[in-house]
Amino acid sequence: MAKITLGCEPVVGSLTPSKKRDYRVTNRLQEGKRPIYAVAFNFIDSRYFNVFATVGGNRVTVYQCLEGGVIAVLQSYIDEDKDESFYTLSWACSIDGIPFLVAGGINGIIRIIDTGNEKIHKSFVGHGDSINEIRTQALRPSLVVSASKDESVRLWNVHTGICILIFSGAGGHRNEVLSVDFHPSDIYRIASCGMDNTVKIWSMKEFWTYVEKSFTWTDLPSKFPTKYVQFPVFIASVHSNYVDCNRWLGDFILSKSVDNEIVLWEPKTKEQSPGEGSVDILQKYPVPECDIWFIKFSCDFHYNAAAIGNREGKIYVWELQSSPPVLIARLSHIQSKSPIRQTAMSFDGSTILSCCEDGTIWRWDAVATP
């Protein structure tokens, strides 16, 4: 737990909504009976900024947000294994720019769906247990990173199907890894967090040759010299419970545990001794009734705002980059009572999607300010 010195107390945001923006429910979909764990807009390809996908059970569905709150179903994929339960998804694309949908779940198999050709592109096996989160490197959208229950984080090349790096070992996570994220500008950096209550920052700078090599690899993927990255460059103990979501905000990290809040903090690495360092907690974004794990927040493209659901089906939209933090809106609907596992903000934040434990998808649209 980070020590908080006098005069360095974090700024806690006020729960009074600023009413800067107002959101209304415009649509509600019942996808099925099974919980929907993830929803994500496609930020990789500007042509498809209004396309989003959800995963629930053994199903992956692609939708399009149309004008007037209309949601159109574009594609739906069903895993042959009925016991598969997808937990996460991410948009990626091949080197040729074909949009890929990368999904993973309880089976530990990462499915690469070629949405351009509506077929499975590849399936990655390698994780020893279920996959909790997949993220795409926005600078190189063929690279995805996956966090797994097997306490490892793996870096993959979806184009060639190669497992490039495995972040685990002596310095790795000691429990399930729940969330992982690429640094927005430093292509070598990732942050991961999990059930060992830590957030770990990894560098793949020394291994970048292997990343480059993976793009030209033509031999069997099992012959690729996959490297183990055993030691993170930074280990942060910000939370005292499971850390189930973390995102980079510039060089700062947003992370949340089951403490009804999102924390923004700065990792301060010491030049002399990597691995150690101190944490400066900058701000806190309170989210009431958010005390169960596996609730993930999401941000718009520019990380201006973050939306997070809670156990009671309410959504809190925080302005991230202001100090003190400003609560943009608190979204609630009388019929939305089920825990919201994940939200998705559209490119400009005008649309917020939420996916719920009861298998519903809610669409909230910003009301034009008068």
Next chain:
Amino acid sequence: MSSERRKHGAFGHRMLSLRSLQEPRSEGYLIVSGLSASASSSLVRTGLRPLMGSSHAGVSGFGVFFEGWNLHKAEIAGKALAAADGVDSAKLVNLRVFPKIEGVPVSGSSPGIPLVARETIYSRSADQMCRQDSRVHLSAEEEIAAEESLSIYCKPVELYNILQRRAVGNPSFLQRCLRYKIQAKHKRRIQMTISLPGSTYDGVQAQSPFPLYILLARPISDIALAEYPAVYRFNRACILTSSTRVDGSHQAQANFILPDISKLAMESKSGSLTILIVKCAESKESISGFGLPKDIMDMAPFSTNVGGHCLWGKVPMESLYLSWKMSPNLSLGQRAEIISTVDLHPCFMKSSCLDDDKCISFQNPYNSGTLSKAQQFQVIISAEEVGAKDKSPYNSYTYTDVPTSSLSDIIRLRTGNVIFNYRYYNNKLQRTEVTEDFSCPFCLVKCASFKGLRYHLSSSHDLFNFEFWVTEEYQAVNVSVKTDIWRTEIVADGVDPKQQTFSFCSKPLRRRRSKNLAQNAKHVHPLTLESDLHAVVSNLGKANDAHSSKGERARILSGNDSQAVPGAALCVERVLSSHNVPGVSSATVQSNADPECVQSGPASNLAPPALLQFAKTRKLSIERSDPRSRALLQKRQFFHSHRAQPMGMEQVLSDRDSEDEVDDDVADFEDRRMLDDFVDVTKDEKQLMHLWNSFVRKQRVLADGHIPWACEAFSRLHGHDLAQAPALSWCWRLFMIKLWNHGLLDARAMNNWPAVPKFFALRNLQGLVLSHNQLAGTIPVDLGLLMPNLAKLDFPNKWLIGSL
């Protein structure tokens, strides 16, 4: 084949050959220098027929005439031919890489001569050895089948190409011998033989000229006056004894080796070489009276300082040289004979040994009347190039009707030419190739002579059968592939050779087995061999007849396979016979296709090797279980132990096991990073720690007992780096002392390392002890005990201890 067809073929050929000679294409028609058109047509008349007439090439026995395509451009004749012939060039290119041979005065000298598919003709008169254009008209399927059967040459040739590359650095004994022979031949030395004609001396000479001494000598002073003796220096004297004593027809002769003709020219011009003929007046008995053993009796009068009356005469080398030069024979590698009359004068001979030189002096006697009178008789002096030719019918060909001006070229071109006929398609077809300089077509080794080629082929290329033929007109080798030898390597499509049962076939140790073998006798070598070999076989058979069945005998034959393959024996035997009889009929070889015998191959020359019955039926349990476990392996998916990536089947079945591998790159990287965390350690110390850690990891230094070895190996491995960086070597020294301090390192072992004394140089000694003191808090009580080599440096031990 019908004789009619053969005749037709011969006729067709003749027509074609005439056409090819009369209508030469301007570009592709190569003309031997100095060989005019009339000469070439005269060649045809003399029986040097074009080797093969086809649409591509009309080739004479010399391999001179090419038609239809330009050889100037064809560096590898075979490639071009393959293209022209419509044959898959990849298949044949190995067969057709010809050596570039120097010194052949053919414009655009390309030694290779195209291969042309022809039908094999079984009856071979000497005339038909170089066969006519009897290109068989095969159907399309047959042609494909024929091409396929030709491809059986590919594998052995490939193998020999590999072997050839290996042999470049380390040539075999045979090749070294042959190389020596070629070198000897290049020196073109002349062997001079001096003999007496059997009949002449009867009339001319009253008494027998024997014993007669012949010397090749250099004059020291040539003037044989009464007061000044003529003195000659010589190396060797030959004695000619009575010819009648040995054999009536056989002439005694003296042999000398002379340098080649050009050197001889210089020698003879200076007049420094003379042949001396000496007839001793004393009888032989008197010489042997010296009590010399008979074998050195030859030299008796010349080896010791003796003197005596004798008759002597000389033949100046100059006259010999001039007459040799005139005669064309010598330059053509033939024998040049001169009959020369020698005047023998009486004189007093005295021989002496001065220093190493043996000298002989002749002095005209004052009273010549008392001595025997001067005599005159004839000697035959013949000369030929050493090793210029072997006694073979091919070389004894008489070149009639050939102008002498072009003869030497023709002979030089002709001598090394060997025709190779490659049989395929069940010996029905053959392709022909001609190599020069007795080169082996497979590995391009020049074999100096046909005999050398014969030995080379049968010893180095025993995957083929060879038949050797020498006639006056041709030197030819018929080649066919021994199909049975490498049958085991041929696996049907879709069969994994790894899963094939490996059977080891050895000689039966006990006779009891022979009964078992008798059942398999049908599979075994039905050989009908040449008469020579027949005897061998029947002898072998006889030896075992008493207690062995037919099968046993067959076993012996196949047992020979391992040492001398019967095919090779066949070749050798046939060669021997072919010397005498030019047109021997080939061995008739059949194989009875036995329906029971699974491995019975095509009706090839040799039968398959015997396979023990039990080897086929009874497999070892491990072999039996292997396919099953293999099937299990193939059924399930395997994952890499490190990467957890699904592995391909070939990766699963490969020998590599990654389970306990350590990724050294990552380990080094992490080690470095771990060391970087230390704040109280200098850069050099970190570097040494890193080197040591990675060394220990890579070399798996696990136990205390490994440390002495590890230290020694480490100082050897990084000795250079340590020497370069004093600070680093300083760290290393400290570390070793620490190890010694912990009892992990033996001081004596440390002392004995060759690399160590220089580390423990004198000037660092004080620091060493100091630092040791700092580290351990103790002082080495007796440095001499610790490191005797250091004690030898004459260090005041007291001072060391005392000052600390």
